Amino acid sequence: MRVEELMRKQADDRHPDLEAALKHLLASGGKRIRPAVVLLTGGMFGGDQELLVTLAAAVELLHTATLVHDDLIDGAFLRRGMATLNSRWSPAATVLTGDFIFARAAKLAACTDSTILMQLFAETLTTIVTGEVTQLFSSRSLVQRADYDRRIYAKTASLFELCTRTAAMLSPVDETVVERARRFGYAIGMAFQLVDDILDFTGQQATLGKPVASDLRQGIFTLPALYYNESYPDDPTMGLILQGESVEESAILRLVEAIRASGAIRRANEQAESYINQALQDLSSFPECVERQSLEELTRFLIHREM
Numbered sequence: 112m113r114v115e116e117l118m119r120k121q122a123d124d125r126h127p128d129l130e131a132a133l134k135h136l137l138a139s140g141g142k143r144i145r146p147a148v149v150l151l152t153g154g155m156f157g158g159d160q161e162l163l164v165t166l167a168a169a170v171e172l173l174h175t176a177t178l179v180h181d182d183l184i185d186g187a188f189l190r191r192g193m194a195t196l197n198s199r200w201s202p203a204a205t206v207l208t209g210d211f212i213f214a215r216a217a218k219l220a221a222c223t224d225s226t227i228l229m230q231l232f233a234e235t236l237t238t239i240v241t242g243e244v245t246q247l248f249s250s251r252s253l254v255q256r257a258d259y260d261r262r263i264y265a266k267t268a269s270l271f272e273l274c275t276r277t278a279a280m281l282s283p284v285d286e287t288v289v290e291r292a293r294r295f296g297y298a299i300g301m302a303f304q305l306v307d308d309i310l311d312f313t314g315q316q317a318t319l320g321k322p323v324a325s326d327l328r329q330g331i332f333t334l335p336a337l338y339y340n341e342s343y344p345d346d347p348t349m350g351l352i353l354q355g356e357s358v359e360e361s362a363i364l365r366l367v368e369a370i371r372a373s374g375a376i377r378r379a380n381e382q383a384e385s386y387i388n389q390a391l392q393d394l395s396s397f398p399e400c401v402e403r404q405s406l407e408e409l410t411r412f413l414i415h416r417e418m
Contacts (some may be wrong), residue, residue, distance in 0.1 A: 114146045117168040118175075121215040132196055132208045136175055139193040146171045147409065148274045148299070152292060155402035158282030162223050166281060169219035169232070170274055172212055177239055179209035184247070185329075228277050235273045238265050246331065254332050254340065254353065260301075263308070268300030291393050298390035303413050305383040308333035312370055324367045330355060334382065338375035380414075387414050 118137055122130040146167035153163035179196055181187075183205045188198040197205040213236070220232045242265025275296030279289040311326055312335050326333050330352055332340070340349055348366045351358050370376065390410050397403050 112143075113164050114143070114150070114167045114171065117164060117219070118172055121168075121172065121212075121219070125211075128204075129208060129211055132200075133212065135193075136179065136196065136212075139190060143171060144303075144409070145174055145270060145274050148271065148296065148406070149278045151402045151406050151409070152275045152296075153278035153282050155397055155400055155406065156279055156282030156284045156288065156292075158278060162281045163278060165219050165222050166228075166277055169216050169223075170270065170277075172216035172219065173232070173236065174270060176209045176212035176216060179205060179212065181243070183209075184243070223277075223281060225277075225280065228280060231273060231277060235269050238269045242266050242269075254337065256334075256337060259332065259334055259337055263301060263304040264297075267304035267307075268297050271300030271303065272296040288397075291396060295390050295393040298386045298393065299410055299413060302383045302386035302390065302410075305334060305379060305386065306413060306416060309335060309376060309379050309383065311335075312367060313376060324363060324370075327352060327366075328358075328363060334379040335370055335375045338378045339370045339373050342373060342375070343369070383414055387411070 115137065119134065122133040149167040149170055150163055153166075154160075178190065182190060182195040183197040183202060186197075187195050189195060196208060200208070217229075217232065220229055223229075242262055245265075246262060272293055273296070276289060276293040279292035284292075308326070311333065312324055314323065322328060327336050336349075340346070343349070346366070346369070348358055348362045351362075387410055391407060394403060394407055394410065
């Protein structure tokens with residue numbers, strides 16, 4: 112894949128440890144959904160393939176860099192079954208590697224020769240970082256739906272929005288189409304994170320690669336927990352989590368089962384399906400082609416995936 116090759120080249124002729132770190136990060140795989148969204152969106156609109164490949168690599172490197180820092184902040188030692196960078200290196204080396212990848216992502220974005228695209232790239236990174244800082248310092252006070260929507264937009268949807276909006280900008284289409292493409296990216300990004308948050312409760316640790324309800328354990332309230340808290344505001348375990356108190360594992364597991372049985376998962380799924388339907392509606396206004404069909408299939412996959 113040309114995108115993969117371009118990402119790997121970003122550490123060529125640099126410090127050998129940086130080269131090894133980037134190879135390790137890219138070897139961990141991932142579905143490469145964001146580059147696919149860039150290439151399919153731009154291909155649907157007749158965009159320049161060279162520019163789209165460059166943009167796709169820039170976006171995926173930006174995403175990779177955020178994961179490097181996230182794993183360090185969270186103290187995670189595994190991602191997708193492979194050792195994280197911070198499990199092998201010092202915090203200082205991990206941070207600097209993330210910084211290096213951010214810089215290379217920005218360099219690739221600049222190669223599109225679009226000042227507006229670069230501004231959007233920088234604004235998206237600002238949104239992601241601001242969201243992480245807000246979560247880091249205020250997680251237990253963010254128990255309103257509006258807070259949740261802002262958080263998952265910052266964490267995930269903003270980058271999907273960047274993918275579709277900038278791919279359209281690099282294509283011969285007008286501003287009306289660019290705006291519809293942005294809306295499409297926003298909708299699939301919101302759905303993607305919602306499904307992630309649902310799987311955090313419905314999946315198994317072996318599949319997730321982390322404990323079930325890992326966000327709730329950290330005092331981070333995702334939509335299933337918010338819906339449950341609305342219906343059962345007097346749940347004692349939920350109250351302890353809100354207060355930042357330690358909770359025994361048996362109590363956490365009982366709470367997870369209560370959330371699963373409460374209807375909160377069903378309601379969260381309905382919200383994810385609503386975003387998917389919104390995304391498909393926006394897609395239906397675009398030209399019929401192989402790329403649009405692939406985007407429709409990808410959009411439907413997001414709601415049914417298991418990881």
